[in-house]
Amino acid sequence: GENVEQHPSTLSVQEGDSAVIKCTYSDSASNYFPWYKQELGKRPQLIIDIRSNVGEKKDQRIAVTLNKTAKHFSLHITETQPEDSAVYFCAASMRGNKLVFGAGTILRVKS
């Protein structure tokens, strides 16, 4: 079926280090891959997205890479800060105008 796998489920890094979260998807027709950040008790909010005609996109300390052949995409956060601590969700578009989310990664940045 349509699914998105996300790894790792938890990630602890030291402040200033980089963090990488990886996702794989099943539907070869997927063409939109957003990443959402959810702070404790809050709603998910989009932080970056990438479309299938682009291999990489960067926004300040955040970057996303996409490998359509292998059907995986990754979120890279550089120079992590305590305020980056949150749950991060990847997602992929599926047939029928739907978005399927990964299970989430809890990122803890230790100062």
Added chain:
Amino acid sequence: NAGVTQTPKFQVLKTGQSMTLQCAQDMNHEYMSWYRQDPGMGLRLIHYSVGAGITDQGEVPNGYNVSRSTTEDFPLRLLSAAPSQTSVYFCASSSSGGGTDTQYFGPGTRLTVL
């Protein structure tokens, strides 16, 4: 703009009761959707709508009904609540489609079914 609003914020139901979770948006978005969030399972799509009068099922539609009579509102009805429906429910909207555009989430409704 208020964005996406949801009511209530918290709700406790007994097994077998029915209720409606309200969702409204003031951004004139055509696409609206409902997700449930459970620990370790991410956000799972329940139902979605691509415009007034049009709805479709997501990954986990059983036990839930929706309707879309206006562009602004997209209520979610629980027909006969079960403990397995204890979850946090998020409504979301986007301008052009759930699979192609930024989704704006509401603040969520935390539902407990006893």
